[in-house]
Structures are given as C-alpha cells and as structure tokens.
Amino acid sequence: MVLLLSTVALLVARPLVPGEDPAFLSSLTDPGGPTPTFLWFLLAAAWALRAVLTRQSALAMGWVDCGLLALAGVYFLSAEFAPAIYPARLTAWEMLGMAACFLSMRQAARSQEELKPLWNALLATAFCVSLYGLYQHAWEMPALRKQYEGNLQKLKEDFAKQNPGMVELDEAFLGQLKDRVLQPHIFSTYSHPNSLASFLVLLAPSFVLAAVAAFRHPYPRRALAFTLTLLASYCLAIWFNFSRGGMGALGITALGWGAWHAWKNPPWRKWVFSAVGAGLLLAAGIWQAGFLDSLWTKEGSGGMKARVEHWQGTWRMIQAKPWLGVGPGNFGNFYTSFMNPATEEKIKDPHNFILELWSNAGATAPLIFLCVLACLFYALCKKPNQVDSPPGVQEVVNPIPPWIFYLGGMFGLLLGFVLRVEYRSTNDLISECIGALIRTAGWFFAFGILENLSTSKREQVMALALGLVAMLINLCLSGSVLFSSVMIPFWACAALALNASLPAGQFRGIKPAWGFPFIAGVTALYAFAVFIPLATAHGLALQASREGHSPGMDLGQKTIRGMDRVGHLLNRVVGPYLEAARLEPLNPRWPLGLATWYPVVFVEATRRGDPNALAYGNAALAAVEQAEKLDPQSTETALARYHLRSFFAERNKKEAARQYRDAAQGLNQAIQKDPYEAKWHYLLADTLVQALKADPNSKDKGTFQGEIKKHSAEALRLDAQFQAPMRKLTPPERIKALEWKAGKVLPTPK
Template identity: 30%
Template sequence: MASRGSKPPGPSLQGRGDRREGSTTPQIGPDHAGFESEAALWAERLRRLALGLLAALIAARAYWPSEPAPKEGAAAGLGWDLAVFLVAALALAPSFLTGRFAFRFAWTDAAVAALMFLTALSSRRAVDWRIGVNLAWEWAAMGVAYLLLRWLPRTRGESSVLALGMVVTAAAVAGYGIYQGAVEIPQLQAAFRRDPAAIERQIGAPGSPDPADAPRRQALENRVLQSNEVFGTFGLANSLAGLLVGPLVLILAMTLRNLARRPAAGDSRWPAVLAAAVPGMLLLVCLVLTKSRSAWLGLMVATAILAWGARRLLPRRLLLGLGAAGALVVAALIVGGLATGRLDLQVLTQSSLSMRYRLEYWRATWAMIGEGASTPGGALGAANFWRGVGPGNFGAHYVLYKLPQASEEIQDPHNLFLEVWATAGFWAFLALVAAVGTGLGFLLRSDDETEQAPADRPMWPLIASGLGLAMVLILGQMNLFMEDLLIRWLILVVFWVLSAALLLPLWRSASVPAFGLGAAAAAVTIDLLAAGGISYPAIAMNLWGSLALGLNLIDGRPSGRLRVVESRIPGGALAIAWAALVGSYLGATIPFWKSEAAVARAESALGRMPPDFDRAEAAYQIAEALDHYNVRPWLGHAYLQSLAWEARGAKAEDLRWKTIPTLLLKAASPPRSPDVWSLHSERAAITRDLLKRLGQRLSPREIIPLQASIVEATRTASRLYPTNASLHARLAEASAEISMFPDAAEEAREALRLDALTPHADKKLAPAVRLRLQENLPRWSEPPGGPSPKLP
C-alpha cells in the first residue's frame, strides 16, 4: 500500500486539462506496459465520463422543483437518485482497471456521510412510510454526489470549472426568474382577475362556493394579486434565493481575486470583471426580486467575509471604492423596485413580523423534538429527540404542536439545524454541525493569498454541466409542449450560454479561491438558518458542492491532497456497499413505480369519453396490491367510485356509494398514513356530503353509522391538529347532530377560543359558522333534562 501526494501517480489520474501538474510513471515490465497503458487510458475516460455526468446531474436538478410534492408521493427525484447511483458505479470502474483507488479525505467528509446515512435511516420512523422512503433516497443521493465531487476531480482546474458550472446554472435560472417577474406573473394575475375559479382549480385551491372556504379564497386572492416575488423553477421564492446566493458570492470572490492578481504587460484586469458583472447582475436582481430577507442577510455576511479576506490583497482605497459601488447598485435596485412596484416597503417594515413567524415555527418544532406524545392510531412523538420523525414527515407532526396564533401548516421548520434534528434526531444534528463547522473552518482559514496564477481550465466539465439542460427533459419528465415549458426551457438555454460566455474570461484570468467557496457556503448556511431547503437537492448541493470543491482546492493540506491506494480492495468494498445500496433502492422503489404505473392507467381510463370505469377500477385494485404503502391508489379509487355513482344517477339503492367512505378509511389506516389529519378531515367531509344528499332516502339505521363516522373522523383530525378552529367547529356540530351535547359544547368553546387567538383570516371561522356556534352553545351547555331550577 502506498500513499502519494497531490500529484497523481500515472496517466489514469492525470487531468489533461492541467499540464502544470506532473505525473510520475511507475516502473513496469515490458510485458505489462501496453496492457497497463491501455487500462489507464480507459480508466481516465471512464473517470471523465463519470465526472461529466455528475456535473450534468447537479445542474439538471435546479431546472425543476426540488420541493417534494406529498400528494404525488414525493417521488419527483427518484430518477435523479438512481442516475447518481449509476454514476457512482461508473466512478468505481477505474479502480478495477488500474488497481489504484484515488480519494480525498477530511473530517468534513465523514460528517457529511454520517449525516446522509442517519437521515436516510430515519425513514423507518416515518408515519407516511412511502414518502419517508422516497425522500430517504434523496439524502442518500446527495451524500454520494458529495463524495464523488471530492474523489473524481484530479486537478484544481477541474474543481474550478465545476464551480463555474454551478454559477452558470444559477445565472440561467436567475435569467428565467427575471422573465417570470416581468411577463409570467402579470399574465397570471390578469388570468386570475378574468376567471378566479379556473386558476383555483389549476393550482389545486378550494373553488367551491362554501362560505367556510371564503377566508382561504381571500388569502389565495391576496397571494396571487398582491404578491409578486419570483420563484423561478421552484415552488417558493425562498428556495430560489437559496440557489442564487452562493453563486453570487462566488462571482464576488472571483472578482476580488482577479483584481488582486498582478497582470502581465499589456494585460488588463477590468474586461473580465466587467463581462462577469452581467451574470452577476442577473443573480443580484433576481435575488432582490425573491424578497428573501434571509438570503439578503447571507449575502451581506458573506460580502463582509470576502472584504475581510481581501484586506491584505487589495489597496484599501480600491476595496472601499468597490464597497461604495456595490452599495450604490443595491440602492438603485431597491429604488427601482419600489418605483415599479416590484418591491414594497413591507419587505423591510415587516421583517419583525416575519421573524415572529419563524419564532413560532421554532417553538413548536422544539416542542415536537423535546416532548413525546401518543396520538390516536399512530406513534407520533415517541423518541423524536433521538431518532426524529423521518424525511418528509415533519408536516404531519408539526400540526400537533403548532401554536394557535401561528400562520400556516409548514412542511419544514425554516431552520436547517432544527430540520435535521426533527427529521433524523440528535446524532444527525451533531453530524450536520460537524460537517458545516469543520467545512467552513477549513475553507475560511485557508491561506491562498500567494496563489495568483490560474491553473489551466479544462472546458469539458462546463460543457457537461450544460448538458443538464437536456438531461432535465428525461429526469424531470418535462414535456416541452405542455403549458409554457418550451419558453422556459429556451430562456434557460439562452441565459446559460450567455452567462457561460461572459464568466469564462474571469475564470481564465484568476484561480478560484477556496476562501471564496467557503464564503459562498457560509452565505447558503445563513440563508438556511431562517429558510427551508436543506433537504432539497438543488439548494443543498450548493452548500455541499461549495464545501467539497473548496476542500479540493486546499492543496497544501491533507483535506485537499489526492491519496492513492495501490489495491483493488477499497474499490471492491465500495462496490459491495454500492450493490447493497442499489439493491435496497430497487427493492423499495420498484413496487412504488409499478403502483404508480397502474394509477396512470386508471387515470387514463377515467380521462376517456366516456370514462371506462371498469378498466380504471381494475387498475386501481392492481395499484393497491402492488404497494401497500402508497396512499394514491386508495384515494383515486374512492374518487372513481364517486364518479361512477354520479354517472349512474346517484341513487341510494346503488350501494357503490358505501365503498367511498370505506376506501377513504383504508387510505388513512396503517400501513399508509394513519396520522395525517387532512385524510381524516377529507373522509369526514365526503361522508357529510353523502349524508346530505342521501339523508331523506336512508333509514335511521343507515344514517346513524354515517353520523358516527363523521364524528369519529373529525375527532381524529382535530386531535392530530388541535389548534385548528374549523375542525373543532365541525366536530361540535357533528356531535350535536347525534345528541352528544356536552362534547358539542366543549368543542364549540374550543373553536371560539382558537378563533379569537389567531390573527390570520384564513385560520378564522367563517362568520356564519361563528354565529351558529355562539347561538347554539347555551343550548348545548344545558344539563340533561333542561336548565337547573333557580334556587329561591
């Protein structure tokens, strides 16, 4: 076993793009020289192919929403996960061809690997097991991608160009975000004014005329018409900001590095800086339009870090001038935004309100972490402190602890440390602290002031990163001929090419500083302290990618040195681990994919004119049998039964209607999602609607079980979400209908109490509901037998 320094030991480890890094060819016999040379050549080709595919995969993940969609099983990233695992197999192949295993190691790597493993393992605790397992593979894939970024690059040039690919990708998304703010959002607002119901149906919001839904409809109208923050290819503006802030900091770092170098005779540093200012402005303008205060704070802190690091590299006058110019640009953007209505003063004046919301989220999250609680039908709250609740299951637990005055039902606590702790427990939290702490410690202490000359830049990693625009069509299942996806894709392509062309001169004129990547990682970390996203690959890979590539660039320390083991044993051990990983992935995922394929066949049958109910029912039954953990077939089957019953006249004697509540109950029962309050609430609402339509045609013997089912489902939902005033109001009225007047009075009082506590219109009771409770509460509160006689 031999351990060598940062200079690779043979052609299989030498990056052709960096000729300055020499190689030492081992002495080999004439009989084996040809074979080893051919093996080394193929090993190098496979390494480059794996690194290029990895760059494309990381870029592609930013082009479609990273936020999980629980209603779809949070399965959008499964194809990306498998692709990362396959690239890992390709990356292992060179070690078998050459008998040499090359890797880098720092304590940060061990902490990241532990974090990803513990978080993926926590899926065993998930209440919604299918969502937990699907998202566990996202964490596993991010861990594999991080290690590949550490091990596959061989030269400073390759790591630098990979960082450039991340910046260009973010600039392309920023360009689309600006287009969205200028064109698409005004079009959406105009369409909403013309036909609000159509937009509500399109985005899955309540569109019924039920007065109880009036506050929610008003909140939706305010959000569509009053909010104009851009969200780009994501679902939320904060997610987009998390993608932009790190690359913007890296452009600033590269600008300072370029200005600090000593130019050759006749060479000027300013053309490259001015060219890079265009994609830099794209990132900055889009970041401002997201209105993400946490990302703005991350940018300010990272800028201060860069200024501190450059204090001995640049003249004080130049540094102050750059700071003044930057302040003027930001001020101009703010003034322009206020003048055009793209920004409003509430972004600044309501900062304290936004922080109050965050504190409410964090208080409830800490209560969830620190307390154990048993709930009907499930095991919520047990050992949350040590083991967490599982990926993607935070939202189901959070409502148990949500404060009455809190604003919304969140899916993550908007803090990366609390999110990891709540998801995977205390040890995962420690691993995250160690990973971020040691990584930032290595990079922000790196002393590379003397490195002025840039390494040679191989352009193939950047071209490979650009192929992410093509890869997204497959992995993101993007049909360019649906809605406005073709325009989006073309805009991304145009801005990618433009940004790459304008940033290349800067990357060719100066070396990428590890300190700058550390500042970028610090900016993302600060953003994630008050915004969600550590579980979203597109955002998280900005953090992990900055740490990995920055560690690669610290050549003078063990964390950046490429180590080589002259043995096939490490590669063989990793191949066994890879086989176990992929085998587990396929074993857990193939049943889900088969079930989803059957659901797609059912939906296709329902979309025909006329609908083929028999074929759809058979497909749903197959889907239910294929994956017992997937809730979608049961919900779809219930919807099918409702459609079929309606099509046959909605008659009481057509007993198909009885299967609807039964299927909804199965959807909300183990092993699927027994502790998701919304499933029980939906079950109660649909049963209530059936009873309203059939009540006069049913016998008392048939009505009473339905009424009891409504009470049971609503009670379960209200116990899972105890601060929801509407659930308590519905339970009060449902209890009164079956003469459970003491329970009705208790629930009515709780509903009115919660209604008074919440300041949010969409969380308050509808005025008609509030009035009914106030009028009926005295009657429900009377003791059995009527009011007590007054004492003389």
C-alpha cells in the same frame, strides 16, 4: 469524458427541477425530483467502476464523506421508528443521494483542468436560474396577478382543468395557491422563494470573484462589461427574491470576511475593534428607534416573530421526542400538536437547519452535521500556503476539449426541461418552453464568458467557502437542509472547494475494489426498491386520475361516459390505484385514492342494481383504515374518514345517524392532531347537528347538544383570532355557528 459530461449535466439539471418535497407529502409532487437523485447514485457507481478499471490507488473519500454516510444512517434509523415510514425512508434516501453527489464531484474534479470548468458550469447554472427569475418578475408574475387577482373562482377552474383529480380543491388549498400565484417574490425554477434565496446566496461570492478576475486581467473591455452584466443581473435576482435572511447572510459574510482580513494585519486590529463597537451601537440605536419593527412584526411572508413562534413549537416537539425525533418527513403532522395556538401558519419545517435535523432524526443528527461542517472547514482553512502544487510536483494536465462542458450543459438543460414538463399539464408547455429558451441562452452566454476568466485555486476555495458560510447563515432562518434541489449544489460546492484546497496528487480514500461493490449495491437497491416502484406507481395514479377526472366533494354527482360505467371505473381508475398500492404498500397516498374512487363505483353500482355495490362501499372504508395505519398522525386520513362517512350518510337515510356519528369520530381525530382549525370545529358541530336530525330520539342527545355548543364556540373563537382567509369561517358558517352556540335550531329535549 463521458463521466465528466454526465457530471456537468447533472450539476446543471438539479437546480432546474423542484425538489422541495423529498417526502412526497403533496399529491402534486412528481418523480421529477427523485430522478436526479437516482442519476447521482448511478454516476457515483460509474465513477467507482472507472476507478477499479483504471487501477486508481484510491477513491477520494474522507471524514466529510463518512460523516454524510453516518448522517444518512441516522435518518434511516429514525425512519424505522417514524409513524409514517414511507415519507421517512424517502427523505433518508435523499440524504444518501447527497453523499453520492459529494463523492461524484470529488472524483470528477481531481485537477484544475476539471475543477475550473465545473465551477464555471455551476455559476452559469446560477445565472440562468436568476435570469429566469427576472423574466418571472417582468412578465409572468404581472400577467398572473392581472388574470387572477380578485378572481379566485377562475383560479380554481383553471387549476382543476390543468390538474384533474390531483388534489382536493378546498378553501385552504385555494388560499395557499392564491398566495403562491400572487406572491411578489421570484422563485424561478424552485417551488419556494426561500429555496431560491439559499441557492443564490451560495454562489454570490463566486460571481464577485469572477468580476474581480475580469477587472484585474488585461482582457478586452467587453469581457469586463459582460462579467459585470452577469453580476448585476445576479444581484437584481437577489433583490427581487427579497429574502431578508439571504441578504442578511451575504452582509454578515462580507463583514466577517473583511474583519478577518483586517485582524490578520495587527495595525488594523484597533480599527476592527472600533468598527465592531460602532456597529453594536448603531444596531442598538436602530433597535430602540423601532426601525426594525417591520422585520420583527409577524406578516404573511413571515417575520422574525413568526420564526420565533415556529422555533418554540419545534422545541416543544424536540422535548417530546429528543433522541430519534418524530421521523423524517413527519414534522408537519406533529407540529400542529405543538404549535403556538396563535400562530397563523402551519409549517412543514422549522426554518432552522439545527432544529430541522434534531426534530426529524434526533439529537445525533445535528451533532453529526456540525462535525461534518467542522471537518470540511478545517480542511479548507488549514495550511492555505500549500493549496498550490509544491515544488517538484506538477499537476497532470490532460487538456479537456471545451465542447465536453458545453455538451454537458446542453444535456443538463435538456434533462431539466424534460423533468419539468414530463408530469405536467400540456397547458404549461408553452411557458415552460419559453423558460427553457431563456435559461439555455443565459447558460451558454455565462459559460462562454466565465471560461475565459483566470482564477487561482486559492481564490476559488475562498469564494466557495464564503458561499458555504453565507448559505449556512441563511439556513438558520430558512428551511431547506433536506431539499436536494438546494443541498446538492451546496455539497457540490463543498466538494469543489475541498479538492481545490488540496495540493496536486494528494487524494486519499478507500480502495476502489472495496468502494464499488457497496456503491453499486446501494444504487441497485434504490433503483429497484424505491425509484422504479415510485415512478411506476405515480404514472399509474396520474393515468387513473386523468381517466376518471376529479370526483370533487360530491362524489355521487360524478358520472362517467360509457355503457359499462362500473367496469370502466374498476378497470381504468380503481385498477391502476390497486396496482400502485401493490408497488408501494407503505404509501398512504394510494389507499386515499381508492377511498376517493370506490364511493363513485358504489354509486354507479347502486344505480344499476349491482349486488356488489355494498362490497365497493366496504372497500372504501377498508382503504381509509389502511391509510390511517400507514400514516396515523396525519389529519388527511382522519378527514378522509369524515368525508366518506358523510357521503354514506347522505345516501342511506336509515343508517344516517350511525354514519354521522362515525364521521364525527373522524373529525374528532383530526382535531386532536390539530386543535386550532376553526373549520374543523364548525364541521364537527354541523355533523353532530345532522346526526341529531337523523335520530331526534337518540340517547346521546344531551351529550351531542353540549358538544355542538362547545365546538361552535371554539370555531367562533378561532375564527376571531386568525386573519388568514384560509383559517376563517365563511359568513354563512359564522351565522350557523352563532345559532348553534345560542342553542337555536337544535332539537328540544323531551
């Protein structure tokens, strides 16, 4: 009972917690995402232990489980050869966590008494997520647009107050934040509308089945009305999410299902041929008429033209590293070197699950994934007449009290709420509480309706299989195959469908005595080598950032109250970052944090005449070098070198020329990794101008002047090419670049 309750709780909690950054590439990502993964490992070990103690004949494992383990193994292999090992290993662990989820669900849903309530819990979770999305559309998003539209400065100030020291508030990040806040598409509990679309598409056929079940049985009319309300609300959420890929995937799945059923009836086959022919002619007519121009045109939300550009850049990346890929979590760093020069958006995934797997872990990853899907759908489709129990074999029915599932749902909703607010600002607490109340009411309302509906195992298999197909079609245009918040529900549905497709008692696998030591060992390894250090280090860094507040761009102007400012910084800010770096020596985030705060210590120590001031400055440079070693392909580490050297140049006029030259080297490294950023070309030209002003008689004057003109011209060219505000220069920067390009305000050569 306890394990079943825990399974329901995790099944409910996972979609409520954002998990779209498995590699922890953003400084805003918190351990709330990996926590459900850790709990899935614990649950899998607990189910294996139960199988040992109760002397079960086998753990329910098959080819799909083996394929998922093999896929995780390929990811771990690719991670060891990745430039940045830390995000690669985290992503590989997330893949292994999906296998743990699949195993746990197969152990939990061994009979219809367990399978149907687990299916109901998934549907109730999907409904509460969609209901919260509708609340967003009706209330939260209009309020945000009213508050921040046309007021970027207020958005910057409010975000800095709510997230002190968490991220550098440059124009690029503010542009992304503005797009996020003002976007018209609902995202509910997810971090991106595309992730929500995949989740909604996955369970849409199951909601249709629930409505059919309510319609055909002699239930009270209010049950049918309530079920239709669930379906209508769910459809509204899909519409307001407005994912063309998601809606297209549902349409293709529905048409394919109808054509397949018609094909099974020979008299209807001619109608299938006629319908397909008419559909092709209609599609050709629509294409020629130009009605799909808005779909194909590149736009802010991304059209098909943008998708094709992303795929072309990804294919060039695959050609460069076909066998092991660039490494899990390393896609974004490499993509800027292979992207189309005219592409506006810098993506973190290619928006296609085959290309995503291939580019991350090499050619074997998509092959294994496709083999896993083939094994899964073969098991779901073979011998459909044997889904129900054969004659003489009865399912072992152990009535499970309904309160087990209600209590599991309550714990899941509570866990999701705690993980959402644990690492967030207290300013978000009221809105999160309102959202939690809406989700809780929606979940219990939906589960109470669904538990009274009766569906056969064959119908459940069909609905779940159609949902899997629809989501895979959507994943051809959307990137979320590595996101546990999206793929955990996918593999949970796959496990339920696979168990429902088997006759009673036909569960095969490995001996529990063999499986438990392996699962327990993997769980312990993840706990002590990954999760506990990650959670502890993040807590220390969060405490340090809030203690010291953000130094901003001008580090020297930040002061901290107290008599011993240097001691305060070293003990309350730098110390926690050093401990975080000790706990996670492969994480470049902590050296970058030290490179941000050591200059503050340097300034305070210099003001006090501390003889160790120079040591603090050198420690900052050493931290940047360490970050560059841990993530050599990242532009963030190169830009950190630029900011740090520029900072020292402004405070040491005697060494300014040398420091500016070193700062220019950092920008050159960033441009080599991402040559299509106008702002960086402008900053490089500006840095070289400052170097010439600091040393007018430099022997490299002629070279510098040529580089200034070159990068000024490139900055202006890129500025004219792109339309996105974050990719453009400001008017004052544009004026300076024009002057430098024309050779003005430069020191005249002797």
